[in-house]
Amino acid sequence: MAPRTKPEHAVIPETRQAEIIADLNGMLAHMIDISTSAKQAHWNVHGPNFQGLHELFDVIVDEARTYADDIAERAVAIGGTAHGTIQDVAKGSTFQPFPTDEHQWEPLVRAMHERLSGASAKLQEIIHTTEDDLTTQDLYIEIQRTLDKRAWMLEAHLK
Numbered sequence: 001m002a003p004r005t006k007p008e009h010a011v012i013p014e015t016r017q018a019e020i021i022a023d024l025n026g027m028l029a030h031m032i033d034i035s036t037s038a039k040q041a042h043w044n045v046h047g048p049n050f051q052g053l054h055e056l057f058d059v060i061v062d063e064a065r066t067y068a069d070d071i072a073e074r075a076v077a078i079g080g081t082a083h084g085t086i087q088d089v090a091k092g093s094t095f096q097p098f099p100t101d102e103h104q105w106e107p108l109v110r111a112m113h114e115r116l117s118g119a120s121a122k123l124q125e126i127i128h129t130t131e132d133d134l135t136t137q138d139l140y141i142e143i144q145r146t147l148d149k150r151a152w153m154l155e156a157h158l159k
């Protein structure tokens with residue numbers, strides 16, 4: 001199928017556009033990674049604040065899925081292809097493997113916190129490179145704000 005035509009206002013050179021799309025796909029992989037990891041934590045967590053963490057992990061799942069969708073659709077809207085299969089995510093995510101046999105709340109919270117702050121740090125870098133695409137930059141800023149909020153909420157359990 002022919003690629004979607006770009007919006008009229010997209011006057012960014014092709015090479016730069018390709019970089020923006022590649023960065024969007026990189027962030028897509030990390031958002032899908034966060035959503036599946038948070039689901040893993042949601043299912044397996046045990047501990048004194050079970051209910052709070054069980055629910056907080058699921059809030060993170062929902063937000064990461066929403067942002068994955070926004071990122072993927074932004075990539076396509078500016079003329080790219082979204083790469084969001086499990087295989088793409090396995091190749092694109094730079095996070096350490098999420099613990100798969102863990103039930104204790106503390107290591108799960110720490111592992112999730114590491115992912116949220118890791119994604120926030122990646123966003124911090126690409127936010128500053130997207131001055132030429134403020135619509136994409138705006139999306140990144142919104143995602144970072146949410147990741148930082150959830151990281152703080154997880155951190156509050158550890159203090």
Ligand SMILES: [Fe+2]
Pocket residue numbers: 042058
């Ligand atoms: Fe559930």
